[in-house]
Amino acid sequence: MSFFKDLDLRKLPMQLLVASIITLSVSAIGMVELFGGRFVITGLFTMAQILFLGPTAFFAYRAAQEAPEGKKWQGMIKALLLGVGVGLVMVVFVWLAQNLDVRSIFINISPRLINILTFEHAGGATTLFIALVLSALAGGALALVPDKLRNALLVGAGVTLLVGLLSEILAERLRSLFGSQLSSAIIASKALQVVPAAVLFLLVAGISYMRQSGRIGKVGPTLKPSQTKIVRTALISLLLLVLPMLLGSYLTEVTNNIGLFFLMGLGLNIVVGLAGLLDLGYVAFFAIGAYTMAALTSTGHLGLAGISFWVALPICVAVAAMAGFILGMPVLRMRGDYLAIVTLGFGEIIRILALSDLMKPYIGGAQGILNIPKPMVGELALIRPEQMYYVILIGVAIAMFMSTRVRDSQIGRRWMAMREDEDVAEAMGINLVNTKLLAFTIGAGFSGLAGAIFASKLGSIFPHSFNLLISINVLSLIIVGGLGSIPGTLVGAIILVGLPELLREFAEFRWLAYGVLLVTMMLNRPEGFIPSEVIKRELHAGDEAEQAG
Amino acid sequence: MRDRLRKLDFIDLFLWIVRAAIVAVILIGTVKTILSNPYTLRNWEDFIIFGIAQGSMYALIAIGYTLVYGVLQMINFAHGEFFMSGIFASTSAVAIPLARAGYLASHPIPSLLLIALCSILISIAISLLTERIAYRPLRHAPRLMPLITAIGASFFWQYYFRGLFGSQVIPFPDIPQLEGTVPFLHTFVLKSHVLVIFVTLVVLVGLNFFITSTRPGKAIRAVAENKDVAALMGINVNRTISLTFATGAAMAGVAGMLYALVFHQVHFFMGFIPGIKAFTAAVLGGIGSIPGAAVGGLFLGLFESLGPSLFLQSLGIPAFNQLKDVIAFTMLVLVLIFRPQGIVGERLKEKKA
Numbered sequence: 037m038s039f040f041k042d043l044d045l046r047k048l049p050m051q052l053l054v055a056s057i058i059t060l061s062v063s064a065i066g067m068v069e070l071f072g073g074r075f076v077i078t079g080l081f082t083m084a085q086i087l088f089l090g091p092t093a094f095f096a097y098r099a100a101q102e103a104p105e106g107k108k109w110q111g112m113i114k115a116l117l118l119g120v121g122v123g124l125v126m127v128v129f130v131w132l133a134q135n136l137d138v139r140s141i142f143i144n145i146s147p148r149l150i151n152i153l154t155f156e157h158a159g160g161a162t163t164l165f166i167a168l169v170l171s172a173l174a175g176g177a178l179a180l181v182p183d184k185l186r187n188a189l190l191v192g193a194g195v196t197l198l199v200g201l202l203s204e205i206l207a208e209r210l211r212s213l214f215g216s217q218l219s220s221a222i223i224a225s226k227a228l229q230v231v232p233a234a235v236l237f238l239l240v241a242g243i244s245y246m247r248q249s250g251r252i253g254k255v256g257p258t259l260k261p262s263q264t265k266i267v268r269t270a271l272i273s274l275l276l277l278v279l280p281m282l283l284g285s286y287l288t289e290v291t292n293n294i295g296l297f298f299l300m301g302l303g304l305n306i307v308v309g310l311a312g313l314l315d316l317g318y319v320a321f322f323a324i325g326a327y328t329m330a331a332l333t334s335t336g337h338l339g340l341a342g343i344s345f346w347v348a349l350p351i352c353v354a355v356a357a358m359a360g361f362i363l364g365m366p367v368l369r370m371r372g373d374y375l376a377i378v379t380l381g382f383g384e385i386i387r388i389l390a391l392s393d394l395m396k397p398y399i400g401g402a403q404g405i406l407n408i409p410k411p412m413v414g415e416l417a418l419i420r421p422e423q424m425y426y427v428i429l430i431g432v433a434i435a436m437f438m439s440t441r442v443r444d445s446q447i448g449r450r451w452m453a454m455r456e457d458e459d460v461a462e463a464m465g466i467n468l469v470n471t472k473l474l475a476f477t478i479g480a481g482f483s484g485l486a487g488a489i490f491a492s493k494l495g496s497i498f499p500h501s502f503n504l505l506i507s508i509n510v511l512s513l514i515i516v517g518g519l520g521s522i523p524g525t526l527v528g529a530i531i532l533v534g535l536p537e538l539l540r541e542f543a544e545f546r547w548l549a550y551g552v553l554l555v556t557m558m559l560n561r562p563e564g565f566i567p568s569e570v571i572k573r574e575l576h577a578g579d580e581a582e583q584a585g
Numbered sequence: 586m587r588d589r590l591r592k593l594d595f596i597d598l599f600l601w602i603v604r605a606a607i608v609a610v611i612l613i614g615t616v617k618t619i620l621s622n623p624y625t626l627r628n629w630e631d632f633i634i635f636g637i638a639q640g641s642m643y644a645l646i647a648i649g650y651t652l653v654y655g656v657l658q659m660i661n662f663a664h665g666e667f668f669m670s671g672i673f674a675s676t677s678a679v680a681i682p683l684a685r686a687g688y689l690a691s692h693p694i695p696s697l698l699l700i701a702l703c704s705i706l707i708s709i710a711i712s713l714l715t716e717r718i719a720y721r722p723l724r725h726a727p728r729l730m731p732l733i734t735a736i737g738a739s740f741f742w743q744y745y746f747r748g749l750f751g752s753q754v755i756p757f758p759d760i761p762q763l764e765g766t767v768p769f770l771h772t773f774v775l776k777s778h779v780l781v782i783f784v785t786l787v788v789l790v791g792l793n794f795f796i797t798s799t800r801p802g803k804a805i806r807a808v809a810e811n812k813d814v815a816a817l818m819g820i821n822v823n824r825t826i827s828l829t830f831a832t833g834a835a836m837a838g839v840a841g842m843l844y845a846l847v848f849h850q851v852h853f854f855m856g857f858i859p860g861i862k863a864f865t866a867a868v869l870g871g872i873g874s875i876p877g878a879a880v881g882g883l884f885l886g887l888f889e890s891l892g893p894s895l896f897l898q899s900l901g902i903p904a905f906n907q908l909k910d911v912i913a914f915t916m917l918v919l920v921l922i923f924r925p926q927g928i929v930g931e932r933l934k935e936k937k938a
Contacts, residue, residue, distance in 0.1 A: 065748025141678045143751040314729055316736075365596050366603065366922045372728055373660045377864060378921045381914040384861075388914075392907045469596065508740065515733060548744035554737025555719050558730050 043110050045117070048099060052121040055095035059122055059168075060129060062087045063153065065548075066144030070541045072152040075227035076200035083201065084152050089171040092122045096175030103179075112176045119172025123165040130154060130161050184248045192241030199236060200228045202538055209284060276429060280422035289421040290537045292493065295428035296486045297533045300510045301517070301525040302435045303482025308511065309520035309568070310448060311475035312455030313368070314376040316507050317383030320363070321356045321480040323390065323502035325487025327399055328352040329408065330497050336407035338400050345411035345492050349485070356484020357477045364476035368469055383507060390499035404498035408491050424493050431489055435482055439522060442478065451475055452520075452570060505547065509533070512550045515557055518564025520571045527566050600922070607919065614896025624894065630772050632890050638778040638847060640886020641785035645840035646863030647870070647878035648792065649833025655809040655873040656829045657724070662735035663715055665860020666742040667834040669853065671708030672841030676757050676851045677750040679703045684758030693762045697842075705838030711742060712834030713827055721823070739856075747853035754852045757845040781843045788839055789879055795832070796875060805829050809873075858910065862889075865917040871927025881927070889913050 062068055071083035096118045100111025130153055132138065138145050154160025155167070178186055199206065204226040210219035222232040280288045300322060307315045332341045332348040341348075367378045389395050391402055399405060410417045411427055418424050442448050450471050453461040462468055491497050509532065517528025532553075536546045557564065563572045646668050653661040680700045683689045689696045719734040763780065766773035796802040807815040808825045816822050844859070845851055866885045870877025892912045897905040920927070 061745070065745060067748070141682070142749055144748060308729075312729065314732060365599055367918075369596075370921060370925060373732055374921050374925060376662075376732060377660065377861070378918050380861070381917045381921075385911050385914045385918070388908070388911050392911075394902050394908065508736065511733075511736070545744065545748070547740045548748065551737045551739070551741025551744065555734045555741065558726075558734045558737070559719075559722055562726070562730060 043113060044102075044104075045114070047102065048114060048117060051095050051099050052118055055091050055118060055122050056125040058091040059088055059126060062091070063129070063149060064142055064145055065545075066149075067545055068152055069144060069146060069149040070544060072148065074201070074541060076197055077233045078224045078227040078229055080230060080233075082152075085167075086197070088126075088153065089167060092119060092168050093171040093175035093178075096172035097178050100176035100179035108180055111179050112173065115172045115176025115179075116169065119169035122172070123168040126153070126168060127161045127165050130164065184245060187248060188241045188245035191244040192237045192239075195240045196228070196233055196237045200233065203228050205287065205538055209282075209287070212284060213282075280425045285421055288425050290534055292421055292425055292428050293537060294529045294533045295425075295432050296490055296493075297510060297513060298526055298529040299428070299432055299435050299486040299489075300483050300506075301514050301529055302432075302439045302522065303479040303486070304510050305514050305520065305522065305525050306439060306442070306451070306482070307475050307479035309514055309571075310443060310451040310455065311472060312372070312451075313472060313475065314372060315379045315476070315479070316376050316504070316511070317379035317381070317386075318479070318483055318510055319502050319504065319506040320379075320383045320386045321360055321483035322487040322490070322506060323386055323499075324359045324480075325352045325356040325484030326491040326497050326502070327390070327405070327487075328355045328484070329488035329491040330405035331399070333492070334405050334408050336405065338398070338405045339407070345409065349488055352488035353481045353484045356487065357481035359484075360477045360480025361473060364473045364480075368472040368476065380504070380507075383504060387499055387502055387504075390502065402499060404496055405491075406496040408495050408497070410495070411492055424489075428489060428493075431485055435485065436522060438478075439482075443520075443522070447471070447474060508547075508550065512554055514564075516553055516564060518567040518571065521564060521566050521568035524564045524566035524568065528564070531565075604923065607915075611896050618895055627772060628894075629891075632894060633887065634774055634778055636887035636890030637883065638781045638843075638886070639890060640866075640883035641781055642840045642843050642847075642859065642882070643863045643866045643886050644879040644882025645785060645788065645836045645843070646859055647867040647882045648836045648875060650864050650867040651870075651872055651875055651878040652805070652829050652833045654867070656805065656826055657720075659720070659728070659731055660735070660864070661720075661830075661833075662732060662860075663719075663739040663742065664833065664837065664863070665856035665858075666739050667708045667712045667715075667856075668837040668841050668844075668859060668863075669851075669856030670711045670742055670746055671704035671706075671834075671838035672845050673746050673750060673755075673851045673853060673855070674707045675700050675703035676755055676845060680758055680845075681755070689758055690761060693760050697760070701839065701842040704842050705835045708834040708838035708841065709831045712830040712837075715742075716827055716830045721826075743853055743856070750853070752853060754850050757849050757851060759849065760846075763846065777846045781847060784839065784843060788836065792832070792836065792875070801825070801828055805832070861917065862913045865913060865920065868917070868920050868925065869927055874927070877927055885913065885916065888916065 068084045068088050071087060074083040075081070076083055076086065096115035099114040099118055100108075103109075103111035103114065130150055133145050133150050153164055155163045157163070178189070181189070203223045207219050207223040207226070210222065222229060228236070279291065283291060300318070303321075304315065304318050307313050307318070329345075329348055329352045331338065332343055332351060333339065333345060335342060363379075363382055367375055367382075370378065390399060393401060395401065410419050410424075412418070416423075418427060450461070450466050453464065454466060454468060454471055458468060461471075490501075494501075513528035513532040514525050515528070516524075516532060517526065518524030532550070536542050542549070646664065649664045649667065650661060653659065653664070680689065680696075683696045683700070715738045719738045720731050723731045723734060763776050766775055767779060768774075769779075794802075796805060804815070804820045804825045805828060807818065807820055808822055808829070812822050815825070840859075841851075844855070862885060863882065866881035867878045868881070869884060870879070870881030872878075889909060889912055893905045893909055897908060897912075902908065
């Protein structure tokens with residue numbers, strides 16, 4: 037059997053184990069069932085099928101990739117074995133679920149799940165087995181195609197998948213912009229039609245392939261860099277100004293949430309990304325901003341002053357910044373990991389106090405503060421999300437301007453020096469406590485601004501809106517986007533706040549996904565999707581040294 | 586330089602004011618309570634015993650933090666999840682089926698041992714997985730990074746177990762033999778509390794023996810002292826670190842079992858608050874020190890159980906029991922600010938791993 041000589045299968049059992057565990061897990065924790073009704077392409081396949089077939093394909097691809105050069109066909113054997121292995125595991129799982137009462141323990145292993153896994157027909161266990169083997173082979177085959185083609189195929193598939201998942205909202209937009217005929221031609225029953233999906237896939241894959249081959253160069257007249265910048269800025273500003281009209285009410289509301297989280301992200305980016313202080317109680321300043329706004333403007337019985345939004349806004353920012361200063365003073369002399377826990381403690385203390393009867397006469401306890409008026413422009417109250425959008429846009433613009441300027445200033449460089457090495461920074465004459473306090477204060481101010489707008493946008497606030505998960509959400513988005521990177525923060529906010537809003541089913545597994553995302557980002561891409569230049573250099577300094585040595 | 590001194594003085598002054606304010610609150614509150622004396626001696630004894638029982642659990646969880654910190658100088662933020670995963674899974678998958686079959690009522694001791702064993706094993710498995718996937722690859726990375734993966738792992742496990750067993754509060758089955766009280770001195774103590782305190786004592790003695798007198802225990806201490814030298818002495822450092830995590834997780838598994846016996850319920854989010862409190866306990870006792878963790882846990886348990894009645898009530902704070910967690914968290918903040926080396930511990934040398 038010289039054909040199988042030096043076929044290296046040592047890694048296969050581990051890969052098989054991991055692939056099986058992941059496939060079993062997505063089924064047993066209820067993800068598959070949740071996405072069972074969500075077609076990506078009408079009548080063809082659902083998100084659930086991607087979830088339980090995807091891991092096998094991925095690990096088959098990984099296994100096949102390890103095959104030695106010149107013996108690529110070995111990859112297909114590995115992929116086949118992996119597919120058969122996972123297939124057997126899943127068939128046993130389906131059999132067990134059908135014949136034993138596992139549901140009393142694992143609540144999500146329901147008959148519906150089994151229906152989805154067996155492709156909704158009797159004897160579907162065989163179909164499941166075949167599907168798993170086929171997806172493993174597909175994954176293995178992907179390792180055989182040239183890089184460029186593979187990238188193009190993956191980009192095409194990714195974009196099609198995304199469009200397919202978001203098609204419910206797209207359909208609504210298409211209907212209101214171009215009429216229902218076009219909309220229903222492309223999207224039917226919340227999923228892409230087959231033909232448009234194929235066209236989209238080919239188009240995106242084609243463009244991606246061409247771009248990699250360099251066949252699509254720069255389009256349009258060549259401009260000087262400075263001119264390009266002006267044109268680009270003008271185009272982006274114009275787009276931002278008309279965005280609510282294109283998006284409609286619901287999507288504008290989502291955009292507003294993204295904007296608020298982006299605002300908080302910008303602040304935390306200064307604290308964590310630039311100054312390197314891990315703050316897990318960041319939500320406290322958001323809460324302080326929101327409660328200050330509520331207390332100052334509310335027309336209910338808890339309102340103190342009844343002043344207008346615009347007068348209250350700077351006060352809220354100042355109060356939150358002040359709180360950052362006061363809380364920062366005692367804690368900023370401690371080491372990084374202790375700081376994380378102490379700020380976490382502060383966040384929790386503030387939340388529990390807000391809930392307690394002790395503070396109830398002032399901030400309403402669990403009932404919160406109601407009747408917070410909307411911002412007024414002249415006689416017009418900004419009630420609709422499309423109107424609120426502009427308030428948030430202004431806030432974001434100011435915050436972006438400020439954080440860019442601060443980052444590029446001497447203070448920004450001091451923060452980064454401190455992040456790299458506190459001792460060296462101190463030796464260079466940087467006053468650590470003052471510099472940290474400044475970062476903490478500015479970060480808190482941004483968060484307070486977001487909180488104040490949030491309170492006014494919602495019209496009423498409750499302590500439950502200010503839990504630890506908000507801090508974790510903001511932290512995740514700046515890590516995913518790229519620590520220290522301002523465009524990265526925006527991308528992070530769009531991915532981590534926008535997508536869960538749009539994919540309602542996803543909301544249940546949002547925190548699970550964040551956990552996975554935090555770990556995988558730290559392991560594989562600690563600089564984030566859109567890294568800041570400095571962080572990238574720092575994190576990969578070791579690689580270069582290794583290559584040089 | 587002068588400017589800087591002035592600044593530091595200002596912050597120090599601020600810290601002294603904070604200290605004075607807290608001491609004043611505790612003193613005034615305590616004196617007022619003692620003068621007005623709203624509780625009987627019996628009440629105080631109940632508080633103390635509950636405090637010891639709760640403190641025992643904190644002590645067991647705190648040991649996990651302290652062991653890992655001693656070896657890796659890292660705060661294992663996901664430790665609360667090791668505590669949760671074991672008992673949450675074994676309540677759903679072992680205790681409830683046993684209770685349904687009636688075996689729990691007829692044979693309480695073997696069933697409890699089985700539940701505890703499952704809880705310990707699951708906690709250990711989760712801890713080993715977490716260490717292998719989320720911590721080991723980042724052992725030489727900047728300190729912020731393993732902390733972030735730890736937060737990620739923590740959320741992952743919470744919602745993973747929520748997906749497996751559901752988001753509702755699951756009642757731990759009642760064990761008739763453990764209900765009721767036993768006489769102790771001149772008062773009565775809940776049987777479950779007696780069991781908790783007894784088990785904790787046994788486990789702590791066992792752990793002490795394991796760490797001080799067995800070869801793996803010595804390996805853990807050697808690695809905590811100096812990884813490179815330990816490796817030169819033929820100790821498998823990676824395996825020893827895994828063993829450290831497993832030991833800590835086993836303690837957390839036991840603590841989970843005791844938690845279920847005292848509070849009669851489990852929930853996917855139950856690891857968060859005890860986790861933070863146990864971390865407080867570990868810092869209180871001087872992080873890195875095992876006896877310190879035990880003492881710190883006991884102290885925190887007592888303080889938390891006595892505190893609200895002792896000095897919050899008489900200050901006229903409404904619904905003072907709501908602020909129980911605030912006491913623990915305030916203690917955490919204060920200890921980390923004022924005595925990060927712990928109340929009993931010696932000053933740690935600044936380790937920059």
